[in-house]
């Protein structure tokens with residue numbers, strides 16, 4: 001039984017609980033711009049203070065240095081306007097350039113602004129600003145998320161700011177080379193996972209921990225697909241490589257446990273749960289993750305979905321309740 005993209009997307013789908021993150025993101029988008037920026041500030045001061053400075057190599061921020069300094073020189077009212085423009089995805093020169101930044105450059109840009117806002121060099125959120133009741137309720141929901149989910153919410157919001165580049169995709173500049181300096185040397189460890197004997201997922205985790213994306217992507221079949229959390233599948237080795245280079249540098253994968261099902265034609269379904277650390281937060285925050293692999297009979301990855309777990313209990317509860 002050969003997998004289709006659709007059938008592969010559905011494997012083990014019944015074993016995970018729905019994540020609260022998409023609901024939180026859609027509630028956030030219904031808030032006023034003032035509330036959005038204030039809520040982000042409060043959420044950031046709860047979680048963001050554990051960002052590791054090591055994540056930002058000096059060279060990687062060179063690209064945005066000019067724009068950041070331009071904002072720093074502006075009068076406070078203009079600085080606030082720039083932030084509003086980014087939040088409402090306006091078509092202005094700064095918001096347009098921001099829209100084409102890579103994910104890590106967008107995060108680094110706001111990280112610098114946050115530092116300056118804390119110092120008072122860039123207009124802070126007014127201390128007497130009163131968030132609406134909806135914003136306060138949403139803030140409570142964010143506080144109830146685990147640390148890994150909180151940083152995912154912050155990241156998704158920051159990535160969706162700025163002019164939407166899909167409106168004029170032809171203008172996209174060359175992709176930037178954002179290098180993360182790992183605080184720990186890359187791992188050369190052999191990985192073992194309880195319940196997983198198949199070498200493909202194990203080699204995948206080892207390659208990812210070495211930032212060896214060529215080796216990781218070679219494990220996929222040529223038209224294989226990778227589905228990041230809350231996104232559509234990325235299909236084909238070339239597209240996956242481009243994505244990994246931008247998004248997966250410096251990640252540390254710590255798979256813990258898995259289940260394997262072998263199908264009559266020799267293809268396999270595997271679900272592995274574990275923790276992932278991002279270089280932005282190092283050891284301070286670990287995200288609870290599931291990888292759902294569909295392997296073809298040759299042992300190549302036809303599909304892998306990366307899911308954020310709704311609760312830490314799902315790390316050990318791999319099967320649906322009726323099977324336990």
Ligand code: EQ3
Nearest residue numbers: 037040041044107110111114151152154155228248278280
């Ligand atoms: C200034 C302030 C605070 C207020 C202002 O009003 C508005 C804004 C926006 C502000 C600034 C906010 C800031 C600075 C936010 C910074 C947030 C950061 C640095 C968040 C980083 C999050 C990183 C995450 C969630 C990484 C997740 C990575 C995952 C899940 C990786 C998964 C993968 C695996 C496991 C694979 O096997 C394949 C690859 C893939 C990447 C999919």
